[in-house]
Amino acid sequence: MSNNQSPLASRRALLKQGAALAAGMGTMMLTPAANASSSCKPAATKFDEIFDVIVVGSGFAGMSAAVQAAESGAKVLVIDKMPVFGGNSTINGGAMAVAGSPLQAKAGVKDSVSLMVQDMLKSGRGMNDVEMLKLVCDGTSESAQWLAQYGTVWKPFVQHFGGHSVPRVLQTKESSGAGIIRPLIAAAEKLGVTMYKQTKLESFIQDADERVVGVEVKRNHFFQKSRSGTPAKLGARKGVIMATGGFGRDIDFRQMQQPRLTSELDSTNHPGANADALKQMMLIGANPIHLDQIQLGPWSSPDEKGFGTASQFNTAATYQNGIVVDVRTGERFFNELADRKARAEAIMTRRDDQGKPVYPIGFTNAKGAKNAQTLAWGMKYDVIKKADTLEELAAQYDIPADKLKAQVAQWNQFVKGGEDKQFGRPLMQAFELTEGPWYSVRMWPKVHYCMGGVRVNTHSQVLHLVSDKPIEGLFAAGEATGGIHGASRLGACAVAEGVVTGRNAARTAVSEKAIDLKLA
Known part of the structure; x- marks a missing residue:
């Protein structure tokens, strides 16, 4: 984005400076001045490490993005704040809705991408982003085969989950998302992806044109101790992909959206499923959508x-x-x-x-x-x-x-x-x-899935609340995004969304022109 958009840029700078002072979160961007129309230019940030693509989160979307980006030859980093990789995806049931799988053909099930789109629209009460729905459904068959190539083993039969017109659900032999995450982690390691656990996103780093060029993190972070860890700056020449999941265990934040979802209602999510990363995206202008649409697992x-x-x-x-x-x-x-x-x-x-x-x-x-x-x-x-x-x-x-x-x-x-x-x-x-x-x-029922998140386009670029244009250098995939599922997600569509949109975000990110960054 250009600095000649002074009113909008000025407003953003004021918002960020105010948020930093109020919340004690530190500087959200590199410009120290409140007036973005000033002729002063920020000093170039020096980074502790530099990569082409940084993926935040290691679930279905994050690991799919990392492997897809690495396939293209990109230098990739995956960070996760928790002590183990995988997040909610490892405790997920490992079921993926696929339109047009060989197992359906074998069972004589007639299905199509358009029928899956119709089913998801019906479940979503018509609130869905139709173009994103088409993108996800169209990518399920190829992505299921892509996962199998990396070692995911599907059960030899197709299942019929609630809300789907026909049987179209594949499930890992383990009945667990670990049957997808473990092979993807192995693939990532083989492709040279760097992976850091206990590394918490603190804020985004933006350049003078407000492009996201990296992240500030806390290394050696212990989730139970919010202030733990040592600071570091990690640069991303091509982009940052947010695959940080939902906020099902963030009781205060989820209750702001749905007052009835009190602490008395249990959740299927892991303890780290909170709104911290979502808030950081919102602080740099990301457009939140459907945050009050929170699914209960029946x-x-x-x-x-x-x-x-x-x-x-x-x-x-x-x-x-x-x-x-x-x-x-x-x-x-x-x-x-x-x-x-x-x-x-x-x-x-x-x-x-x-x-x-x-x-x-x-x-x-x-x-x-x-x-x-x-x-x-x-x-x-x-x-x-x-x-x-x-x-x-x-x-x-x-x-x-x-x-x-x-x-x-x-x-x-x-x-x-x-x-x-x-x-x-x-x-x-x-x-x-x-x-x-x-x-x-x-x-x-228990709190299970957040249909809401940040708004993205079909290139998985995060869109700005005011301009509705992409925030340069920032991408999102999986449950971190909103709009795809509308009012309710159909069963087995989380894996489908995560894998397809994670790969989609990676394809877009690696196609970006790399910017020049400097090491400390």
């Missing part, structure tokens, strides 16, 4: 902390192959294959006269649970219960046994007839629940 259990064992069990077994009932009536009360927002909101309505949760029960039989890899662990910790008969299952949760048996019989009739006359659930992969043993779990 497959969680109140009987364990975090992501736990119930999430994978419910995703792979209950929702695809079983039913969910209100313990007071023994009856279904929603479409188990609706999108996440619809399911979470339905579950949250189950309360007593004092407003306290009445936890619904999700269950299936042995056939339905055959692909639930966390079943044994869930039973070990008494999160998932086993019953030989429906009467025994009803007794475990004080459900009226006759009502429960009647509901199961009705469900079986729907499956026979090919139509769910209660809630219109798709029955493509449904089967009759005729015999035990039965496996069940109590359910209650």
